[in-house]
Amino acid sequence: MITSTTPTDTTPFFSRPRNVVLVATLCCLLWGSAYPAIKGGYALLGIEREDTAAQLVFAGYRFVLAGLLLLALAHAMGRQVLALGVRQWGQVGLLGLAQTALQYVFFYVGLANTTGVKGSILNATGTFFSVLMAHWLYANDRLSRRKAIGCAIGFAGVMVVSLRGGQSLDAGFTLLGEGFIVIAAFVLSAASIYGKRLSQRIDPMVMTAWQLAMGGAVLLFAGHAGGGALGTFNAASGALLVYMAVLSAAAFALWATLLKHNRVGQVTVFNFLIPVFGALLSALFLGEAVLEWRNAAALVMVCGGIWLVTTERG
Numbered sequence: 261m262i263t264s265t266t267p268t269d270t271t272p273f274f275s276r277p278r279n280v281v282l283v284a285t286l287c288c289l290l291w292g293s294a295y296p297a298i299k300g301g302y303a304l305l306g307i308e309r310e311d312t313a314a315q316l317v318f319a320g321y322r323f324v325l326a327g328l329l330l331l332a333l334a335h336a337m338g339r340q341v342l343a344l345g346v347r348q349w350g351q352v353g354l355l356g357l358a359q360t361a362l363q364y365v366f367f368y369v370g371l372a373n374t375t376g377v378k379g380s381i382l383n384a385t386g387t388f389f390s391v392l393m394a395h396w397l398y399a400n401d402r403l404s405r406r407k408a409i410g411c412a413i414g415f416a417g418v419m420v421v422s423l424r425g426g427q428s429l430d431a432g433f434t435l436l437g438e439g440f441i442v443i444a445a446f447v448l449s450a451a452s453i454y455g456k457r458l459s460q461r462i463d464p465m466v467m468t469a470w471q472l473a474m475g476g477a478v479l480l481f482a483g484h485a486g487g488g489a490l491g492t493f494n495a496a497s498g499a500l501l502v503y504m505a506v507l508s509a510a511a512f513a514l515w516a517t518l519l520k521h522n523r524v525g526q527v528t529v530f531n532f533l534i535p536v537f538g539a540l541l542s543a544l545f546l547g548e549a550v551l552e553w554r555n556a557a558a559l560v561m562v563c564g565g566i567w568l569v570t571t572e573r574g
Contacts, residue, residue, distance in 0.1 A: 284530035292537025306491035313488030320480030325505035327473025359451035360475020370440030386445035394524035414532035414565025
C-alpha cells in the first residue's frame with residue numbers, strides 16, 4: 261500500500277510514497293501547462309489550426325531542443341551520454357520514434373479531424389491502456405476491482421472537465437479523427453512501458469534525452485517534407501519555445517524515472533490530472549472562467565481515483 265509504507269534510508273527517493281505523489285503531480289502540471297503554451301506559440305508564430313505540417317515543425321524544434329538540453333545537463337552531471345551499445349542505440353531510437361514522433365503525428369492528425377472535447381476525453385484512454393498492459397506484463401501490477409473503480413472515477417473527472425459549456429458527445433466516429441486519438445493514446449502507453457524496461461539498463465535521463473532528440477528530428481523532417489514553415493522567431497516566441505523544451509525535458513525524464521522505480525498502474529493513473537491542469541491553466545492564462553464548479557468537481561474526482569489506485573494493497 262503506497263501510503264502505509266514508512267520510507268527508510270534504503271528506500272529509493274523515487275519510490276517513497278510522498279515523492280511519487282509530488283513528482284507525478286509536478287509532471288502532470290508541466291504537461292498541463294503545455295496546452296496554453298502551445299496555443300500561445302501558434303498565435304505568436306502564425307500557425308493555423310489546420311496547418312498540421314507547421315505544427316509538426318514546431319513540435320520538432322521543441323523536442324529536439326528538449327533532448328539537447330537534457331543531454332547537456334546529463335553530461336554536466338557526469339553521466340555517460342554516448343556510452344550506449346549498438347543494440348541500445350536501436351532501442352532508444354525505436355522509443356523516440358514511437359513515444360515522441362509517432363504518437364504526436366497520430367494525435368495531431370486526429371485532433372484536426374475531431375472536436376477538442378472528444379480529443380481530450382479519448383486521449384485519457386491511455387491510462388486504461390497502461391493499466392491493462394501492465395496487468396498482463398507484470399505479476400505485481402494486476403488489475404483489481406479497486407484499481408478499476410479508481411480508473412473509472414478518474415476518467416469520469418476528465419469527462420467533467422472536458423464537457424464544458426453545454427457541449428456534448430455525438431455518435432460520430434472516424435478513423436482519421438477519433439480513431440487516431442485512441443491510437444495515439446495506445447502508442448504512448450505502449451512506448452512508456454517499453455521505456456520502463458529500457459530504463460532498467462539505460463540511465464533514464466540519458467534515455468529520455470536521446471529519445472526526445474531523435475523523435476523531434478523525425479517530426480522536423482516530416483513537417484518540412486509536408487511543407488510546414490514557421491513565422492519569424494522573436495523574444496516572446498523564442499522564450500516560449502525554450503520553456504516548452506524545458507518542461508518536456510523535465511517532465512519526461514522525471515516520469516521515466518518514476519516508471520523505473522514503481523509499478524506502472526501507480527504512476528500512470530496520475531495522467532488523469534493532465535487535462536484538469538490543462539483546463540485550469542488555459543482558463544487562467546487565456547482569460548476563461550477558472551472558478552467553475554466543473555473544474556473543482558473534476559479535480560476532486562480525479563484525485564479520488566488516484567487515491568483509490570495508489571492506496572491499494574499489493
